[in-house]
Amino acid sequence: MSLNLTHEPIEGEHFLITSDLTGDVWEIVVGLEVHCELATVTKLFCGCPNMFGDEPNTNVCPVCLGLPGSLPVLNHQVVELAMRLGRALHCSVEPSVFARKNYFYPDMPKDYQVSQFDRPINVDGWLDLPDGTRVGIERAHIEEDTGKNTHAGGSGRIHGADYSLVDYNRAGVPLVEIVGRPHIRHPEQAKVYIDELRAILLATEASDAKMEEGSLRVDANVSVRRVGDPALGRRCEIKNLNSLRSLGRAIEYEARRQVDLLESGETIKQETRHWDEGAGRTRPGRSKEEAEDYRYFQEPDLVPLVPGADWIAAIDAALPVLPAQRRVDLAAASGVGITETGVVITVQRDLDALALAAIAAGGDGRRVLTHVEHNLSGEGAVDLEPSLLAQLVQLELAGQLTATQAKTVLADMVVTGRTPEVIAAELGFEAMDTSELEGIVDGIIAASPDEWEGYCSGDDKRRGKLQGFFVGAVMKATKGQADGKAVNAILDARRNAAS
Amino acid sequence: MSNSVLPTTAVEISRAVRAGELSARDVLEVHLSAIDAREGEINAFNLVLADEARAAADAVDRVVAGGGDPGLLAGVPLAVKDNLCTRGIPTTCSSRILEGWRPPYDATVVSRVAAAGAISVGKTNLDEFAMGSSTENSAFGPTRNPRDTSRVPGGSSGGSAAAVAAGFAPISLGSDTGGSIRQPAALCGVVGVKPTYGLVSRYGLIAFASSLDQVGPFSTTVADSALLLEAIAGHDPLDSTSIPDAETGAARSLLSVLDDGVAGLRVGLVTELMGEGIAPDVAARVRQAAEALAAAGAEVGEVSIPALSYGLSAYYLIAPAEASSNLARYDGVRYGMRVDADTTAAMNTATRTAGFGPEVKRRIMLGTYALSAGYYDAYYGKALRVRTLICRDFAAAYQNFDVLLTPTSPTTAFRFGEKTADPLSMYLNDICTIPTNLAGHPAMSLPFGAGADGMPVGVQLMAPALGEATMFRAAAVLEAAAPDLSEALQ
Numbered sequence: 001m002s003l004n005l006t007h008e009p010i011e012g013e014h015f016l017i018t019s020d021l022t023g024d025v026w027e028i029v030v031g032l033e034v035h036c037e038l039a040t041v042t043k044l045f046c047g048c049p050n051m052f053g054d055e056p057n058t059n060v061c062p063v064c065l066g067l068p069g070s071l072p073v074l075n076h077q078v079v080e081l082a083m084r085l086g087r088a089l090h091c092s093v094e095p096s097v098f099a100r101k102n103y104f105y106p107d108m109p110k111d112y113q114v115s116q117f118d119r120p121i122n123v124d125g126w127l128d129l130p131d132g133t134r135v136g137i138e139r140a141h142i143e144e145d146t147g148k149n150t151h152a153g154g155s156g157r158i159h160g161a162d163y164s165l166v167d168y169n170r171a172g173v174p175l176v177e178i179v180g181r182p183h184i185r186h187p188e189q190a191k192v193y194i195d196e197l198r199a200i201l202l203a204t205e206a207s208d209a210k211m212e213e214g215s216l217r218v219d220a221n222v223s224v225r226r227v228g229d230p231a232l233g234r235r236c237e238i239k240n241l242n243s244l245r246s247l248g249r250a251i252e253y254e255a256r257r258q259v260d261l262l263e264s265g266e267t268i269k270q271e272t273r274h275w276d277e278g279a280g281r282t283r284p285g286r287s288k289e290e291a292e293d294y295r296y297f298q299e300p301d302l303v304p305l306v307p308g309a310d311w312i313a314a315i316d317a318a319l320p321v322l323p324a325q326r327r328v329d330l331a332a333a334s335g336v337g338i339t340e341t342g343v344v345i346t347v348q349r350d351l352d353a354l355a356l357a358a359i360a361a362g363g364d365g366r367r368v369l370t371h372v373e374h375n376l377s378g379e380g381a382v383d384l385e386p387s388l389l390a391q392l393v394q395l396e397l398a399g400q401l402t403a404t405q406a407k408t409v410l411a412d413m414v415v416t417g418r419t420p421e422v423i424a425a426e427l428g429f430e431a432m433d434t435s436e437l438e439g440i441v442d443g444i445i446a447a448s449p450d451e452w453e454g455y456c457s458g459d460d461k462r463r464g465k466l467q468g469f470f471v472g473a474v475m476k477a478t479k480g481q482a483d484g485k486a487v488n489a490i491l492d493a494r495r496n497a498a499s
Numbered sequence: 500m501s502n503s504v505l506p507t508t509a510v511e512i513s514r515a516v517r518a519g520e521l522s523a524r525d526v527l528e529v530h531l532s533a534i535d536a537r538e539g540e541i542n543a544f545n546l547v548l549a550d551e552a553r554a555a556a557d558a559v560d561r562v563v564a565g566g567g568d569p570g571l572l573a574g575v576p577l578a579v580k581d582n583l584c585t586r587g588i589p590t591t592c593s594s595r596i597l598e599g600w601r602p603p604y605d606a607t608v609v610s611r612v613a614a615a616g617a618i619s620v621g622k623t624n625l626d627e628f629a630m631g632s633s634t635e636n637s638a639f640g641p642t643r644n645p646r647d648t649s650r651v652p653g654g655s656s657g658g659s660a661a662a663v664a665a666g667f668a669p670i671s672l673g674s675d676t677g678g679s680i681r682q683p684a685a686l687c688g689v690v691g692v693k694p695t696y697g698l699v700s701r702y703g704l705i706a707f708a709s710s711l712d713q714v715g716p717f718s719t720t721v722a723d724s725a726l727l728l729e730a731i732a733g734h735d736p737l738d739s740t741s742i743p744d745a746e747t748g749a750a751r752s753l754l755s756v757l758d759d760g761v762a763g764l765r766v767g768l769v770t771e772l773m774g775e776g777i778a779p780d781v782a783a784r785v786r787q788a789a790e791a792l793a794a795a796g797a798e799v800g801e802v803s804i805p806a807l808s809y810g811l812s813a814y815y816l817i818a819p820a821e822a823s824s825n826l827a828r829y830d831g832v833r834y835g836m837r838v839d840a841d842t843t844a845a846m847n848t849a850t851r852t853a854g855f856g857p858e859v860k861r862r863i864m865l866g867t868y869a870l871s872a873g874y875y876d877a878y879y880g881k882a883l884r885v886r887t888l889i890c891r892d893f894a895a896a897y898q899n900f901d902v903l904l905t906p907t908s909p910t911t912a913f914r915f916g917e918k919t920a921d922p923l924s925m926y927l928n929d930i931c932t933i934p935t936n937l938a939g940h941p942a943m944s945l946p947f948g949a950g951a952d953g954m955p956v957g958v959q960l961m962a963p964a965l966g967e968a969t970m971f972r973a974a975a976v977l978e979a980a981a982p983d984l985s986e987a988l989q
Contacts, residue, residue, distance in 0.1 A: 069703040111827035295870035300710035
């Protein structure tokens with residue numbers, strides 16, 4: 001495939017593809033469908049454990065095996081978690097009904113999937129991304145998961161396999177399918193959407209949302225259109241996206257493929273395509289002579305689900321503060337902009353409570369967030385005493401610790417829980433008197449006249465290089481205790497005086 | 500103990516067994532002897548469970564000997580339709596596709612009758628997956644009508660009806676989706692009841708059409724059906740469509756109302772089910788039944804329920820649609836028959852082609868078509884609207900009447916092969932019974948004399964949802980007034 005196309009991101013969130021042939025500019029339109037397994041104790045319609053990784057076919061019973069005569073009974077906790085997620089996504093909870101989606105596949109014990117079709121439980125919500133984009137949520141409905149096939153021999157897919165094994169432990173595990181509206185315009189934005197959704201799933205304890213274990217699965221509907229065209233292009237659904245990296249790559253590849261086709265005067269066939277991570281391309285799914293007809297009809301073995309207003313009110317009352325609001329709160333407390341990475345990442349890592357407490361204990365907001373963003377990622381961070389982080393930041397601000405020293409001290413604090421003063425003293429980190437530092441810098445200048453001459457008169461490139469030389473020499477002489485910024489300030493002052 | 504002194508009804512047997520006057524084992528042996536004598540001719544059973552039954556009867560006798568009470572159905576032999584799951588015991592639906600499958604669990608009704616002390620003597624034959632009206636669709640050969648073995652016993656619960664009619668067991672369990680209890684009860688001259696949808700658990704009943712299926716009793720007397728229904732009715736947490744007990748109290752107290760009579764009860768004779776398509780001798784017996792109720796003090800009138808004429812058409816879209824989905828799981832992957840082939844899809848097709856009989860295939864095709872994109876609204880969707888209409892018309896009729904009276908079946912038992920060539924003529928057998936399944940209402944059939952051919956005629960009583968008690972009161976009066984079955988209508 002020839003792709004005579006270039007792209008450049010414009011205005012941040014828009015990923016535009018410009019054709020070298022025609023000069024037309026295309027934009028990507030993405031809507032994501034996310035399946036996530038709910039973190040219930042038992043399955044959707046029976047009492048079997050909802051457990052990942054157990055011995056195959058041990059968490060099964062007549063109901064989740066779909067044995068003749070068995071009947072489903074709706075798990076109350078599924079409804080609770082689904083509604084909690086729905087409300088966190090600002091959806092309205094509606095009276096809903098279950099439907100059967102009929103198709104034959106060996107991983108589906110009944111050869112139909114119980115899902116929700118024309119009357120889903122959650123409708124019309126939204127999710128706000130850290131960059132301020134609001135992505136609409138069309139619906140978030142309940143359905144059952146299938147079993148898991150393992151195909152031996154052949155290509156690893158069912159066609160041409162020597163034999164296949166089926167594990168029904170996953171059959172009947174509760175899923176919520178979250179159908180996002182096509183409001184995403186950039187591959188990176190798609191990844192951010194998933195990050196944000198995952199944060200909401202974790203905050204609401206609806207799901208453990210692990211993409212690598214398959215408890216969060218993403219399909220991407222991708223289309224392209226010329227910038228300014230109000231109509232949506234014909235879309236392809238991309239499946240087999242097993243990581244955020246795959247998601248971003250697949251969207252970008254698919255968009256380019258579609259632009260290339262359209263630029264060549266061809267049309268897009270609406271189809272399901274599979275992402276091939278190794279080849280870095282999407283491929284058409286199993287070719288179908290005709291569109292799949294799922295023959296949906298209302299599941300006669302279940303009654304309509306009509307949660308009372310008091311139940312919904314109780315869920316609203318118990319909702320945790322969600323990531324979007326937590327970013328607002330953290331930005332306000334820290335004085336750092338809401339879209340800056342310090343705020344976004346701190347909330348994403350679930351460390352905003354620590355940061356807020358450290359700020360409340362007198363720590364400078366920006367420095368606290370800088371430490372959380374860059375220096376706290378390990379498990380121990382959650383146990384860090386906020387007042388100690390505040391003390392560390394205060395020492396830093398008072399010039400008693402350099403940024404590098406503070407990082408070293410913090411790493412020790414996370415492990416030992418000792419105060420920053422104790423650690424700094426033990427490591428011999430002491431505030432260096434300015435005049436003492438000036439003396440050291442002057443000594444090095446005197447000992448290196450050629451370098452100093454070059455530093456003062458050279459071009460920016462040479463000066464930058466020699467600046468590194470002088471800072472390095474000072475660090476060596478002070479055993480790393482000098483503050484790099486202070487050294488630079490002295491060098492600057494001496495150069496100005498010399499000229 | 501000789502047959503002549505042995506009580507023949509479940510009410511009498513359980514009373515005597517509980518009182519220690521009669522041993523469950525003796526009762527059982529008499530019935531097993533009856534099975535030995537005639538089962539070869541009748542073929543009521545897919546499986547006779549003589550050893551298991553003897554062990555269960557002995558256990559009941561030990562409970563009584565120990566001073567305990569084995570329950571409402573103590574020592575009563577009972578036959579179970581072979582679409583009800585029985586733990587460790589083959590359950591086939593009279594289909595090749597399930598041959599040899601042993602469920603790992605009991606249906607709720609099976610557990611309940613066992614807990615009440617009943618002795619299961621075997622699994623009875625049926626039209627494959629309960630689809631049929633003559634038991635001729637069984638993969639294991641037809642059941643014969645004990646009153647005339649050249650005739651069908653009706654269906655789909657033909658085996659359960661024949662088992663009771665032949666004296667193999669005083670009571671049996673069947674299932675009724677469009678008349679599958681009432682029609683064979685009528686054709687065999689026994690009592691059969693389809694309870695209100697949700698009164699009896701469907702857990703472990705292998706589904707034909709889930710929104711219509713309901714388990715119910717067969718017996719020779721109205722009181723025995725009341726007894727068995729009391730034993731199996733009640734909420735089951737394993738069936739989401741089962742009604743909470745708080746709402747069904749009256750519908751579960753039946754034996755106590757049997758002598759209440761029908762004075763002042765408003766009985767409606769449904770005009771749509773008394774004219775065209777109903778054999779004159781059957782219609783005559785129904786009128787005679789109406790007169791008997793009037794004589795006992797009921798106010799009998801005629802009522803028109805116009806939507807009933809669309810019942811059959813709606814049923815033959817809704818039931819096959821649900822069946823096409825319910826029967827998808829018989830794909831050769833997990834249990835039952837498998838016919839190997841090169842690919843999974845080909846194996847599915849080969850298995851289903853070999854495993855299902857022609858009527859099952861016909862209904863799967865009908866139902867798949869009715870649900871297909873582009874046809875859903877015209878077929879399945881319209882059938883659902885008709886169903887709503889039927890419910891509305893029934894509700895209007897029950898403004899003025901407490902129970903409705905109709906024939907159960909348009910004719911008495913027909914001969915083998917008479918209707919197999921033309922599925923539509925077979926489907927018309929269900930014209931009187933289908934509407935109550937669509938509405939979810941209770942209905943029952945009881946014998947009321949014989950037709951011109953000397954075969955039994957069944958009359959049907961229908962009542963609004965959870966109106967079982969009223970229905971049984973009327974049934975008790977009709978039972979007392981019923982002409983002798985041995986006298987053909989002149």
